[in-house]
Amino acid sequence: MILTIDVGNTRIKAAVFEESTVLENFVFEKNELEEKIKKILKKFSNCSDLVVASVGKIEKESFLAFEKELNVHFFTHEDVFPFVNKYATPKTLGIDRMILASGATLQFPKQNRLVIDAGTCITYDFIDENDNYLGGAISPGLRLRYEALHNYTAKLPLLTFETPEHYIGNSTKQAIHSGVVNGFVYEIDGFIDEYRANFSNFIIILTGGDAVFLAKRLKNTIFANSNFLLESLNQTFQYKNRQ
Template sequence: MVLTIDVGNTRIKAAVFEEDTTLENFIFEKKELVEKIEKILKKFPNCSDLVVASVGNIEKQAFLTFEKQLKVHFFTHEDIFPFHNKYATPKTLGIDRMVLAAGATLKFPKQNRLVIDAGTCITYDFIDEKDNYLGGAISPGLRLRYESMHNYTARLPLLTLEVPESYIGNSTAQAMHSGVVNGFVYEIDGFIDDYRRDFSNFIIILTGGDADFLAKRLKNTIFANSNFLLESLNQTYQYKIDND
């Protein structure tokens, strides 16, 4: 069994896999890390590997606490990935984005793939049908958009995510909801339209914490899976083992 851990900017996601089958998913706060891993390993004592992708600020030592119980692997830029990295600054490409690109490459072979990860930031990552990673885009996620309007203006309130009643906001709150949610959806659909115009044999993978919310609102047909990064971690780790 493999325990995969995704350390994001705000939360930690984890999952236990038996080969390609997900046995259970977990979400918890960073301060709960050691306690939660202990509970997971108690529930799944046959876990032999702990695989980590981190963009958050948790020290490696917290994971190395479990080295005596199982093999610990942190994905880095030095690992083997199933795509050719054509990014102009490859060492600056986030490990989470690399794992997502690897998962898309392995799960959807010989296709053009666009991975959209809607979390604290929204990232777009494109891998062509020849397994070349070409790049993508980064912009603020839903929560950051609400927070920035509140933090960088004098009077706009701090709102939480809400479906706007109309694209025409008839109050300050509704105008903000319309701007954030509709603007977000228009952005994603616009990017997808650009890729569709230039590439055929195309699949779109939508993941991240806001994936389910967005999937119902996008005009384009997508493959939505909020746990795609955890699944990609497991797949990429198996790929690494097979190709080391």
């Protein structure tokens, strides 16, 4: 069994795998890390490996504390991946984005793939049908857009996510919801249209915390999987061990 952990900017996601089968998923706060890992390992005592991808601020020592119980692995830029990284600044490419690109490459061979991860930030990662990682885009996620309107204006309130009643907001609150949520959806559809116009044999993978919400609203056909990063982490670890 393998315990995979994705340390994001906001929360931590984890999953236990038996080969390619997910046995259980977990979501928790960063200050709960060690306590939650202990509980997971108590429940799944046959776990042999702990595999970590981190973009958040968690010290490695928090994971290395479990070295006596299982093998601890951290993915880095030096690892072997199933794609050619053609990013102009490859060392600055986030490990989470590399893992997503790896999962897309392994799970959807010989296709042009666009991976959209809608979390704290929304990232777009494109891997062509020849397994070249070409790049993508980064923009603020839903929560950051709400916070920016509040933090950088004098009077706009800080709102939490709410589906807008209409695209024409008839109050300040409804105008904010319309601008943030509809703008978010229009942005993603616009990017997808641009890629689709330039590439055939094309698949879109949508993941992240807002994937379920977006899947119902995007006009483009997509493959939605909110746990795609954890699955990609497991697949990439197995790929690495085969090399």
